[in-house]
Amino acid sequence: MLYVYPFLYLLPFLWLVQANDFAGASSYFLYAVSDDDRDAVLDAMQSANMKLLRIFITQVAVGTKGSSASAVNDLETVQVGNYDDTILRQIDNLAAAAHAKDIKLVIAMHDRYALGCWTTDAYVAKYDLPTTNCEDGVPDSSAFYTNSGAITDFDNRLAHILNFESPNFGVPWYQLSDAIFAFEPENESQGHMDQVAPDWLCDRAEFMRSIIGSWGVQISTGGGTDLPTSTQSQFFSCDDIQIIAIHDYNIDPSYVASGVDAVKPSALSSGKRLLYEEFGAEGSTKQPDIEAVTNTLISTGVPWMYWEITKPGAGSSNYEVWTDEPSWVTLQSQSITTGQQSGEFSWPEID
Secondary structure, eight states, X not given: OOOOOOOGGGHHHHTTTXXXXXXXXXXXXXXXXXXXXXXXXXXXXXXXXXXXXXXXXXXXXXXXXGSOOOOBOOSSSSSTTOOOTHHHHHHHHHHHHHHTTTOEEEEESSBGGGBTTSSBOHHHHHTTOXXXXXXXXXXXXXXXXXXXXXXXXXXXHHHHHHTOBOTTTSSBGGGOTTTEEEEESSBTTTTTSOOSOTTHHHHHHHHHHHHHTTSOOEEBOOOOSSHHHHTOHHHHTOTTOOEEEEEOOOOXXXXXXXXXXXXXXXXXXXXXXXXXXXXXXXXXXXXXXXXXXXXXXXXXXXXXXXEOBOSXXXXXXXXXXXXXXXXXXXXXXXXXXHHTSOOSSOOTTOO
C-alpha cells in the first residue's frame, strides 16, 4: 500500500519556491479499452512526458470511436442512488497502470452531456429532463441544477465516488493523491445553457472538500464550453476550488494568448491555478494548428491537456490523435518542451 501525504496545507508556501509547467491529455474512456490498448496509450503519454490523464465517469458504448472499448455502465445505470461499482474498479485499475508510468488522473465525476444529450443517464428519467440528439442542440437541463432532490442525489453520488475503497491502493479515493490529481464535479457543468444556478459548482466543491479535507487531491471546475464560461468570476471567489479548467476549441493563437493573459491576474490574486484542459485541432492544418496553439500556451506559462489521445486516432478528420499520424510527433515534442519550461504557477503535485 502506498502512503498518501496530506500536504494540501503546504501548497501556498510551495508556490513561492518554484513554478513548473507540464502537459497532459484526455482519453475519457480509456478504462474501458483492452489492457493492451490502455497500456499503449499510457506508454505513448509517458514517452511525451505527459503528467495528467483526464477521464469521465460515464456510460461507454462498445467500440466507442472505433476503439477496443467494451460496454461499461455508468455508476448509476438502473436508477439514481443504485450504484454499480464496476466502472470505479475499472478506473482504479487504470489509475494503478497510470501511476506506474508517473501519470495521475483527473476524474470528471459526471458528464453534463449524459443529461439527455450524447447519452441519457438515470437522472433524466427521475427528474423528467428533456432530451435531444445533441447534434441538433443541447437540452435545457435546468432542473438537474436547481431541484433540491437532484442536488442531494448528486451529492450522494459524489460522496460514493470519493469514499470508494481502492482495490489497488487500499485507501479511499479521497485520500489517493498519489494517483489522482483532481476531481471535477462535472464536465462542463451547465454547458450550452444559461447559468441557472451560478453557485452550483462552488457548492459541490464545498461538499467535496468536506470529505477530502487536507488529503491533497485537488478540486477542479471541469471547464466550460469556451474560455469566458470557463473563467466566470464566481469560480475565482470560491474557496474550495483550486483549479480553474479552461476549455476552448478556438485555436487562433492571439485569441488564446489574450484570453489566458486576461484571467491570469485573477487566478494569481485569488490563489487559484489555471489549466488549459481541453483544446483540439482537426482537418488539413491539424499538425501546424497543434504546434501553434501549444507554442502559445507555453508562452503563457499555463499547462495544457490535449483532446484527445485514442487508439486508433482519427487522422486529420477529427480531434483524436494516435502515434501513427504526423500530429503525434508534434504533440509529443511540444509536451516534452512544455515540461522543460518554467510556468506561471507552481504544481508541487506534479513530479
